Amino acid sequence: MGNAEIVDAGNKYVMNTYLRLPVAFVKGEGSYLWDDDGKKYLDFLSGLAVNCLGYNHPAIVNAVCRQVQKVMHTSNLYWIKEQVEIARLLVEQSGLGKAFFCNSGAEANESAIKLARKYAKKKWGDHKHEIITFSNSFHGRTLATVTATGQTKYQKGFDPLPAGFKYAEFNNLEDLESKITGNTCAIMLEAVQGEGGINPATPQFVEGIEKLCRDRGLVLIFDEVQCGMGRTGKMFAFQNYRIKPDIITLAKSLGGGFPIGAMVATDELSAGFGPGDHASTFGGNQTACAAAVAVVKYILDNNLLGNIINMGEYFKGKLEELKDRYPFVKEVRGLGLMVGVELEADGNKVLEECMKEGLILNCIGGKILRILPPYIVTENEIDEAVQILDRVFAKI
Numbered sequence: 001m002g003n004a005e006i007v008d009a010g011n012k013y014v015m016n017t018y019l020r021l022p023v024a025f026v027k028g029e030g031s032y033l034w035d036d037d038g039k040k041y042l043d044f045l046s047g048l049a050v051n052c053l054g055y056n057h058p059a060i061v062n063a064v065c066r067q068v069q070k071v072m073h074t075s076n077l078y079w080i081k082e083q084v085e086i087a088r089l090l091v092e093q094s095g096l097g098k099a100f101f102c103n104s105g106a107e108a109n110e111s112a113i114k115l116a117r118k119y120a121k122k123k124w125g126d127h128k129h130e131i132i133t134f135s136n137s138f139h140g141r142t143l144a145t146v147t148a149t150g151q152t153k154y155q156k157g158f159d160p161l162p163a164g165f166k167y168a169e170f171n172n173l174e175d176l177e178s179k180i181t182g183n184t185c186a187i188m189l190e191a192v193q194g195e196g197g198i199n200p201a202t203p204q205f206v207e208g209i210e211k212l213c214r215d216r217g218l219v220l221i222f223d224e225v226q227c228g229m230g231r232t233g234k235m236f237a238f239q240n241y242r243i244k245p246d247i248i249t250l251a252k253s254l255g256g257g258f259p260i261g262a263m264v265a266t267d268e269l270s271a272g273f274g275p276g277d278h279a280s281t282f283g284g285n286q287t288a289c290a291a292a293v294a295v296v297k298y299i300l301d302n303n304l305l306g307n308i309i310n311m312g313e314y315f316k317g318k319l320e321e322l323k324d325r326y327p328f329v330k331e332v333r334g335l336g337l338m339v340g341v342e343l344e345a346d347g348n349k350v351l352e353e354c355m356k357e358g359l360i361l362n363c364i365g366g367k368i369l370r371i372l373p374p375y376i377v378t379e380n381e382i383d384e385a386v387q388i389l390d391r392v393f394a395k396i
């Protein structure tokens with residue numbers, strides 16, 4: 001099948017929940033993808049912040065292949081060596097206490113909401129149940145996490161939504177404070193909002209939230225599904241601030257392309273759950289955990305955090321040069337290799353032209369380019385992407 005046949009059959013047999021571009025990728029290597037017609041693309045989106053080591057990386061491929069040949073899955077009725085290994089790595093790197101594993105970002109956040117409520121109710125009583133999240137946040141598509149998501153467009157048509165969620169304005173500490181009541185149990189945020197348009201939380205905001213949480217006995221949850229696992233140049237995005245959350249949630253880059261989600265919490269919070277309180281059949285199986293161990297070890301052993309910081313600076317410098325030359329480029333922002341370019345121009349048109357030129361990126365709300373290159377990206381690849389953007393901007 002070529003691209004056209006795949007697209008036609010897809011429209012017939014696959015449920016229509018995505019606005020897909022008419023292309024099907026069939027091969028990947030490093031930062032590049034090839035479609036079914038043999039066209040090559042430079043991928044600066046990494047499968048939506050998932051393929052953090054690029055495509056076909058030997059560290060992940062070998063770990064998964066070796067594991068599949070040994071044992072793929074046994075269930076959480078028994079101990080899983082690879083799960084213990086990745087739990088230890090995540091705990092050591094975060095300074096938190098214990099990990100729980102699931103299969104996606106939404107499930108990780110669902111776990112965090114459940115743990116925060118269970119812990120708070122045990123400690124302070126049944127009234128402590130409200131979770132406060134922020135405008136333009138994104139926390140997932142299950143009923144609870146889509147309710148936690150502070151964007152009504154994702155919630156339309158699905159009510160009644162679960163009760164107990166409130167919203168405050170992002171980067172506005174006063175507004176948050178006015179929303180806290182005696183029933184508030186937790187505050188959940190992304191250090192850098194991803195789907196909301198690459199919006200970093202300010203240090204004053206994050207440090208203010210931590211203080212509010214400590215003063216009022218609230219659980220502090222960082223949704224690091226997109227900005228965690230090295231993306232911002234720190235292993236965890238909260239490490240860009242002088243604070244420590246009670247719970248972090250992870251997925252996307254954690255498995256480098258293999259589906260896995262995780263929640264990591266302090267020992268105190270973790271004690272909120274006992275046997276039977278929460279579970280996932282697939283969660284933390286041997287294969288997914290072997291992939292995650294390979295990803296984390298590769299990031300640490302090869303100083304990829306250094307590359308993320310250096311390449312992020314280099315890339316943003318080049319994008320600032322484009323901004324100086326094209327007045328419709330309004331702002332370049334982000335942390336590490338999580339980059340947003342806000343345009344006063346048709347961002348969807350930019351995306352379309354980039355695809356024609358063989359550069360993959362994403363556009364949010366028709367005007368913010370979301371760029372998430374793999375951690376192994378090189379200066380040459382960044383130059384190639386910037387040259388394509390330059391050619392496309394010249395036409396816009």
Ligand SMILES: *Cc1c(COP(=O)(O)O)cnc(C)c1O
Nearest residue numbers: 104105106138139140194225226
């Ligand atoms: C993608 C994302 C999610 C949802 O993850 P899924 O794996 O799609 O369920 C949750 N939170 C944030 C911040 C995300 O970027």
